[in-house]
Amino acid sequence: xxxxxxxxxxxxxxxxxxxxxxxxxxxxxxxxxxxxxxxxxxxxxxxxxxxxxxxxxxxxxxxxxxxxxxxxxxxxxxxxxxxxxxxxxxxxxxxxxxxxxxxxxxxxxxxxxxxxxxxxxxxxxxxxxxxxxxxxxxxxxxxxxxxxxxxxxxxxxxxxxxxxxxxxxxxxxxxxxxxxxxxxxxxxxxxxxxxxxxxxxxxxxxxxxxxxxxxxxxx
Amino acid sequence: xxxxxxxxxxxxxxxxxxxxxxxxxxxxxxxxxxxxxxxxxxxxxxxxxxxxxxxxxxxxxxxxxxxxxxxxxxxxxxxxxxxxxxxxxxxxxxxxxxxxxxxxxxxxxxxxxxxxxxxxxxxxxxxxxxxxxxxxxxxxxxxxxxxxxxxxxxxxxxxxxxxxxxxxxxxxxxxxxxxxxxxxxxxxxxxxxxxxxxxxxxxxxxxxxxxxxxxxxxx
DNA sequence: CCGGATCCGGGTTGATACTG
DNA sequence: CAGTATCAACCCGGATCCGG
Numbered sequence: 001x002x003x004x005x006x007x008x009x010x011x012x013x014x015x016x017x018x019x020x021x022x023x024x025x026x027x028x029x030x031x032x033x034x035x036x037x038x039x040x041x042x043x044x045x046x047x048x049x050x051x052x053x054x055x056x057x058x059x060x061x062x063x064x065x066x067x068x069x070x071x072x073x074x075x076x077x078x079x080x081x082x083x084x085x086x087x088x089x090x091x092x093x094x095x096x097x098x099x100x101x102x103x104x105x106x107x108x109x110x111x112x113x114x115x116x117x118x119x120x121x122x123x124x125x126x127x128x129x130x131x132x133x134x135x136x137x138x139x140x141x142x143x144x145x146x147x148x149x150x151x152x153x154x155x156x157x158x159x160x161x162x163x164x165x166x167x168x169x170x171x172x173x174x175x176x177x178x179x180x181x182x183x184x185x186x187x188x189x190x191x192x193x194x195x196x197x198x199x200x201x202x203x204x205x206x207x208x209x210x211x212x213x214x215x216x217x218x219x
Numbered sequence: 220x221x222x223x224x225x226x227x228x229x230x231x232x233x234x235x236x237x238x239x240x241x242x243x244x245x246x247x248x249x250x251x252x253x254x255x256x257x258x259x260x261x262x263x264x265x266x267x268x269x270x271x272x273x274x275x276x277x278x279x280x281x282x283x284x285x286x287x288x289x290x291x292x293x294x295x296x297x298x299x300x301x302x303x304x305x306x307x308x309x310x311x312x313x314x315x316x317x318x319x320x321x322x323x324x325x326x327x328x329x330x331x332x333x334x335x336x337x338x339x340x341x342x343x344x345x346x347x348x349x350x351x352x353x354x355x356x357x358x359x360x361x362x363x364x365x366x367x368x369x370x371x372x373x374x375x376x377x378x379x380x381x382x383x384x385x386x387x388x389x390x391x392x393x394x395x396x397x398x399x400x401x402x403x404x405x406x407x408x409x410x411x412x413x414x415x416x417x418x419x420x421x422x423x424x425x426x427x428x429x430x431x432x433x434x435x436x437x438x
Numbered sequence: 439c440c441g442g443a444t445c446c447g448g449g450t451t452g453a454t455a456c457t458g
Numbered sequence: 459c460a461g462t463a464t465c466a467a468c469c470c471g472g473a474t475c476c477g478g
Contacts, residue, residue, distance in 0.1 A: 002451090002468090005265055007329040007392050009338070010246050010311055013318030018239065020220075020470075037441055045226055048471050053442055059452070092229055096272050098306055099232030110226040119228070124384050199365045221449090221470085240449070258459050267452050272461060295459070 003217065016062050019054055021047055023095070024090050026064070031115040032159075034068065034080035034160065044110040059085070073213030097123065100181070104215055106174040114144035114159050115146040117176075121148060123207045124180045135202040141173045149208065155206055167198035181215045197216045238308065240274055242264055242314070245283070245300065245307050250334040251378075253287065253299035255335055264330040280302070284323050317343065319400070322434055325393040333378050335364035336395075339375045340367060343399045344425045355419040357384040360392045367425065385415035400434045401427030 001019045003095040004011040008142030012027060016086035017023055021044065028043040029035060035043070041052055056079060059065040068078045090156040096119045106154065117139065137159060148155060171194035178184040179194060186204060189196065220238040223230040231262030240263070247262045248254060254262070260271055275298060278284040283304035288295045315338045336358065337408055356367040357380060367374060388395060390413035397403040398413060405423060406437040408415065415422060 004243065005326070005328050005330060006243075006335070007325055007331045008246070008319035008321050009315045009323070011243060011318075012321035014242060016318075017314075018242075018323065019256040020237065023233060023237075024223065024225075024230060028226070038439085043379050046388065046471090048473095049442065050444080050472095051470070087317055091317055094310045095232045095236075095404045096228045098229075098310055099228035102231035102235065103226070103228050104257075105226070106226055109224050112226045116225070116227040173453095179390060260460095265452090267454090267475080268461065269453095270451065 013091075016064075017091075018023075019055065019058070019083070021051060022059065023092065025052070025055055026085060027092050027119075028085065028115070029065070029079065030089055030092060031079045031118045033114045034078045036076055036078060040079065043113055043115060045107065056199055064088070076170045093119070093123075102214060103174065103177055106172075112142045112144060112173045114139075114141070114146040115157075117141075117180075118157045120177060120180050121155060123209055124182065125155045126208075127155055127206060128209065129205050132205065135166040135199070135205070136162050137202055137206075138166075138168040139176065140163045140168065140170040141176050150202070150206055165198065167196065167200065169203065170195045170197075178215050179207070182211045185211075185214050232310075238274065238277070238359075241272060241278065242307070242311065244271070244274055244278065244306060246311050247334070248284070248298065248300045249305065249308055250337045253297040254298060255295055262334060263330055264332075265400075273301075282340055283307070288344055288432065297353045309427060312338070312342075319434060322393065322396055323433075325391075331361045331363060331392045333360070333365040334360075335374075336365055336399075337376045337395060339399050340374060343401065343427055344374045345427075346372045346425060348424050348427065349426065352423070353382075353386040354418070355381050356425075357387040358388065358395065359389040360395050367420070369425055384417065385421045386419065388422065389414045389416075396427070396435050401422065401430045402434050404430075 001015060009100070010132045012074045017026070020198075023041065026046055032039065032043060033136060037052070037056075040047065041047065041193060044052065060067055063082055066080050068080060068084055127150050132192055134149065134151035136150070139146050139148060145161050146157055146159050148157050148166065169179070171179075175184065175189075179186070181187055184192060184194075186200065220234060236245070239432045243263055244259065245260055251258065251262060252364050256271070260266065260268065263271065275284060279286060282301055285299050285301055288403065321396065337419055344367070346369050353370035355369070358365050358367060365376055365378050366384065367397075368374050388398070394403065394408075394412050398405070398408055403411060403413075404424060
């Protein structure tokens with residue numbers, strides 16, 4: 001990217017991360033952890049393969065990303081954030097928070113990935129009964145499956161299935177987001193395309209208690 | 220900007236503010252308040268005039284900016300942030316904080332504007348003696364002049380001169396930044412191109428007490 | 439299948455000139 | 459002062475190809 005040539009820390013930061021796709025690559029590495037090239041590509045639907053390669057090189061040169069050659073047997077490289085790169089987490093968080101109201105428009109061409117739930121989970125959900133034993137909740141949105149683990153008073157999300165989950169939540173991504181943000185009472189969820197099986201108590205345990213104003217009301 | 224077409228609030232946010240120059244226009248409106256077109260242009264050195272006009276139109280359409288026609292006497296239009304646009308303040312702050320270490324490279328072609336000190340002032344300076352009477356400190360960096368007002372335990376910056384200031388700080392922008400960030404002890408400042416006149420007590424009152432690790436050490 | 443490199447068309451940006 | 463017009467240069471997106 002061309003430099004803005006301004007002696008201002010915001011401009012200097014944008015000189016480094018202002019290129020198209022750069023911050024989304026950081027988002028992906030934050031959400032997935034160290035990733036292979038191909039996994040990054042699938043987590044960044046729409047990116048041209050040459051652009052991903054270009055950006056990763058630039059980000060490596062800028063000290064945001066490290067390329068780690070895996071040991072001989074696998075022979076596949078991993079990309080991971082450096083500490084400096086991970087320092088962009090707060091920027092991503094604030095951008096994501098600001099963008100929440102925009103989630104009310106879900107267009108057919110919008111892609112969705114399970115790991116993109118990690119930020120909303122951290123932002124909206126909490127364990128309201130930390131004393132209780134751990135539970136796990138499977139989330140199925142579109143064709144993506146992820147698992148919310150609740151333990152030690154903390155809520156976290158991982159990719160993959162959990163056949164023995166205490167509950168499952170199934171529905172289109174925007175409905176699930178609305179549910180998580182506190183704008184869709186659990187009681188009304190089933191009327192809006194959400195299906196819940198198993199322990200509703202487990203779900204109630206982590207949903208926001210007060211309705212957030214985050215996402216616009218349902219139509 | 221082309222949409223990323225991803226159902227993720229970070230991607231949606233970047234769909235709106237990810238274009239080149241857009242966040243810097245927000246920075247400028249945050250730092251200066253409602254501004255005329257020409258003032259924006261001078262606060263965004265390097266921007267092409269057609270791009271500024273384009274961006275302002277897009278930002279108006281996106282609800283970030285309002286165009287206010289001033290009352291008859293002046294007959295000049297002002298651009299101001301909407302509440303939604305001002306909500307980007309935390310994004311700008313985090314970007315600016317992340318960019319602080321990059322301020323160690325000051326290149327000859329880097330432009331500088333007095334209002335760009337507003338973020339560093341808010342980030343680094345504080346009134347350590349809130350009980351004392353108000354003071355004002357004039358800052359001269361490059362050809363820019365600004366005034367730091369200290370009153371009611373708060374520190375703020377405004378553009379313009381203060382002939383009756385209690386103290387003045389003069390020096391190149393990077394040295395002043397280093398001083399503000401706590402990485403240049405006041406005692407050594409004069410050896411590094413900083414000139415201070417008037418009450419050093421007034422200056423000491425607002426400088427950080429502990430040396431921050433923000434900006435890299437001096438060469 | 440993984441991890442890119444190369445090529446090309448089109449859209450965006452940048453610089454400058456010009457205008458009400 | 460507040461933009462519009464024009465055009466060249468650059469960047470991005472999409473497709474294709476290539477070596478392990």
